[in-house]
Amino acid sequence: MITIIDYKAGNLTSVKRALDYLGIESIITPDKDAVAGAERIIFPGVGHAKTAIAVLQERGLDIALKEAFAKGTPIMGICLGSQIILSQSQEGDTNCLGLIEGNCPKFVLEDPSLKIPHMGWNVVTVTRDHYILKDVKSGDEFYFVHSFYPLPAEESAVFAHSDYEVTFPAAIGYMNLFATQFHPEKSGPIGLQMLKNFSEWDGTAC
Amino acid sequence: MLRKRLISCLDVRDGKLAKSIKFVNTKDIGDPVSTAKKYYDEGLDELVFYDITASSDKRDIMIDVVSNVASQVFIPFSVGGGLRTVEDCSKVLLAGAEKVNVNTAAVNNPELISEASKAFGAQCVVLSMDVRQVVGTKDIPSGYEIVINGGRTPMGLDAIAWAKQGEDLGAGELVVNSIDADGTKEGYELNLTRTIAEAVNIPVIASGGGGKPEHLYDVLTEGKADAALIASILHYGEYSIKEIKEYLIGRGIPMRMIY
Numbered sequence: 001m002i003t004i005i006d007y008k009a010g011n012l013t014s015v016k017r018a019l020d021y022l023g024i025e026s027i028i029t030p031d032k033d034a035v036a037g038a039e040r041i042i043f044p045g046v047g048h049a050k051t052a053i054a055v056l057q058e059r060g061l062d063i064a065l066k067e068a069f070a071k072g073t074p075i076m077g078i079c080l081g082s083q084i085i086l087s088q089s090q091e092g093d094t095n096c097l098g099l100i101e102g103n104c105p106k107f108v109l110e111d112p113s114l115k116i117p118h119m120g121w122n123v124v125t126v127t128r129d130h131y132i133l134k135d136v137k138s139g140d141e142f143y144f145v146h147s148f149y150p151l152p153a154e155e156s157a158v159f160a161h162s163d164y165e166v167t168f169p170a171a172i173g174y175m176n177l178f179a180t181q182f183h184p185e186k187s188g189p190i191g192l193q194m195l196k197n198f199s200e201w202d203g204t205a206c
Numbered sequence: 207m208l209r210k211r212l213i214s215c216l217d218v219r220d221g222k223l224a225k226s227i228k229f230v231n232t233k234d235i236g237d238p239v240s241t242a243k244k245y246y247d248e249g250l251d252e253l254v255f256y257d258i259t260a261s262s263d264k265r266d267i268m269i270d271v272v273s274n275v276a277s278q279v280f281i282p283f284s285v286g287g288g289l290r291t292v293e294d295c296s297k298v299l300l301a302g303a304e305k306v307n308v309n310t311a312a313v314n315n316p317e318l319i320s321e322a323s324k325a326f327g328a329q330c331v332v333l334s335m336d337v338r339q340v341v342g343t344k345d346i347p348s349g350y351e352i353v354i355n356g357g358r359t360p361m362g363l364d365a366i367a368w369a370k371q372g373e374d375l376g377a378g379e380l381v382v383n384s385i386d387a388d389g390t391k392e393g394y395e396l397n398l399t400r401t402i403a404e405a406v407n408i409p410v411i412a413s414g415g416g417g418k419p420e421h422l423y424d425v426l427t428e429g430k431a432d433a434a435l436i437a438s439i440l441h442y443g444e445y446s447i448k449e450i451k452e453y454l455i456g457r458g459i460p461m462r463m464i465y
Contacts, residue, residue: 013302018274028268039232047327115409115432117329117378121209121251141209141462143282145329164208186282186304188246190464 001201002026003038005065007055009045009080011078018185024199032060036067039177040199043179045080046145049104052084062097069099069177075205076132077179082150082172085179091148100174102152109165118164124171124182128159131204132178132197133171136160142170142182142188149181176203182197209462210426210448211433213411214440216241219258221267223441236441238276245440246279248447251404251462253279254307254332254381254435257287258356269301276413287387292321307381309334310354313361313368316375323376327374332411333377337365337398338385341378350398352458357385365398366405373406380406381435383413391439399429411435419445419453426459 002019004012006028012100019026025036026042035041043065045052056062069075077085084096089104096104107116121141126133142162148166152158160171162182171180183193211363216238217224223236226266242253255275257268272285285298286307295306306326312318323331336357342349350365369380382402383404384395394415412431416422421435439445451461 013300014276014304018280021277021280036254046329099386112407113430115407117408118208119379119409120211120432123207123209137464140464145282178426183282186280192280 001038001043002043003034004028004042005035005051005061007045007059009047009052009055009063012044015042015044015078015144015185015195016193019199021145022192022196022199024196030059030061030066032064035064038068038073041065041068041073041075042078042086042198043075043081044078044185047080049080049089049096049148050094051109052080053078053094053096056084056097060162065097066099069175072176072203074201075177076198077177078185079146079181079183081179082179083148085177086150086152089148099177100152100157100172102150102157104148104150106148107164107166107168111165114165117145119145120136121187122162122164122182123130124162125158126160126171127165128156130159130171130173130178131201132194133159134197135193142180142184142187142191144170146181150179153174175205207452207460208386209251209460210454211432212422212447212461213249213252213254213433213435214245215254215256215435215437217256217258217437218268218271220264221271224258238271239278241441242275242283245447246281249451249462250281250447251281252281252433253285254423255283255285255303256307257285259288262288265402267319269297270375271370272298272301272303279308286332286334288444290318292318292325295322295326299330305330305332305379307332307334309336310356312372313352313354313363316371319372319377323378327399328378331377332379332381333369334381335365335368335372336383336385337395339395339398348401350401353385358420369406371400373408378409379409379411381413384415387415388413389438390415393417393421393427394425394431394434396424399425399431403430403432409433419450422450423454423457423459426454
C-alpha cells in the first residue's frame with residue numbers, strides 16, 4: 001500500500017491513476033498519523049515551495065514525514081516533492097524539510113529563446129545506480145515542468161542529471177528517500193516502470 | 207536538450223471525436239479515448255481535448271472522457287472548451303487532466319487566467335488564442351486580431367498585446383491558432399507564431415495549418431514554436447507519429463524518440 005500525501009499541492013490524482021493502472025494499491029490522505037505510519041510514501045506536488053511548506057506544517061505533515069524518514073519508510077518525492085525535501089528553497093526564500101542537505105535555485109539562463117518554466121520532455125542521464133532507476137537507460141526521456149531545481153550539497157546524493165543550458169540534478173536520493181524532478185506518472189511506459197520499481201524497493205540506503 | 211513537442215488536438219462533441227474544418231461542417235470520426243490511447247502508444251508527446259459540446263447539460267460526458275483518458279494515457283494532456291470558472295477548471299483537473307485550456311472565457315474575463323493560475327499554478331494554465339490577420343490599425347498594430355466564439359466574434363484586440371497580457375496574468379503556455387491557416391493544410395502561420403514566441407517568455411504551441419512534416423519543421427525552426435499541434439493529418443491517417451518524428455529528427459529537430 002502506497003500512501004500519497006495530500007497537501008493541496010496540485011494534481012495528486014494522476015499519480016494515483018498511474019498506480020491503479022499498475023495494479024498497485026494506494027490511498028491519498030492529508031492525515032499526519034496515516035503518513036507517519038505508512039508502509040510506503042509518495043510525496044508528489046506542483047506549486048509554490050513556501051505555500052507547500054506552510055500547508056505541510058499546518059497539517060503536521062512535516063513532522064510525520066520526518067518520522068517516517070527516520071524509521072526507514074521508503075519515500076519517493078516527485079517534482080516539488082524533490083525540492084522541499086532539501087534544507088531550503090529560493091522559491092519564496094523558505095526553509096524546507098531538510099531531509100537532504102541542499103538548496104533549490106531558480107534557473108538562470110542566458111539564451112533568451114529558452115523559456116521558463118523548463119517544460120516538456122528532456123533527456124535524463126543516470127550517474128549512479130539505484131533500484132528505482134534500474135530500467136532507465138541513459139538517454140531516456142522524461143516529462144519536466146519546473147522553474148526551480150533541487151541542488152543537494154553533496155554530489156553523492158545525485159543519481160541522475162538533465163540539461164537545460166545548465167546541468168541540473170533530475171533524480172536525487174539519500175537513505176530510504178528517492179526523488180525525481182520530472183514526472184514519472186506523465187512520462188509514458190518508462191515512468192510507469194519507475195513507479196513499479198519504487199513499489200518494490202526495500203528502502204535500502206542509497 | 208529539451209525536446210520539441212508533437213501535440214495532437216482532439217475535438218470532442220457529446221463524448222465523440224470530431225474535427226472541425228474552418229470551424230464549420232464538423233463530423234464525428236471516432237472515439238476520443240481509444241484514439242488518445244492509440245496516439246500514446248505510438249509516441250505522441252501530449253494531447254489537447256477541446257470540448258465543443260453545445261449544450262451545457264451534456265458537459266459531464268466530457269468529465270467521463272477525461273477520467274477514462276487519464277486512466278490509460280500517461281503523458282500530459284490539457285482540456286479546454288466551456289471552462290468559464292475556476293470550479294470548471296478544477297473539475298477537469300480532478301478528473302485527471304494536467305492542464306486547462308482557456309480561450310473565449312479568458313478574453314471575456316481575463317481574471318479567469320489569474321485566478322486559475324493562483325489556484326493551480328501557472329504550469330496548469332494554457333491560454334489558447336484564435337487569431338486572424340487584418341489590416342493593421344491603432345488598436346491592432348500587429349495586424350493580428352483576437353477572435354472568440356470559435357472564430358465568429360472579432361474583438362478589436364491585438365493578438366501580441368493579448369499574448370503578453372496572458373503571460374502577465376499567469377498563463378504558463380500559449381496555443382496560437384491561426385484561423386486563416388486552420389484546416390488549409392498549407393502550413394502554419396509562421397510570422398504570427400514567431401512574433402508571439404519572441405514577445406513572451408513562456409512556451410508557444412503553434413496551431414492551424416499543419417498538413418505535412420515539412421510544415422512542422424518550418425514552425426519549429428523559423429516559427430520559433432516550442433511545440434506544434436496537429437489534428438486532421440493524424441486523425442485521417444495521412445501521416446503517422448513515427449513518420450513525422452523521424453522526418454523532424456532527420457532534419458536535426460530534437461524530438462522524443464524512445465518510448
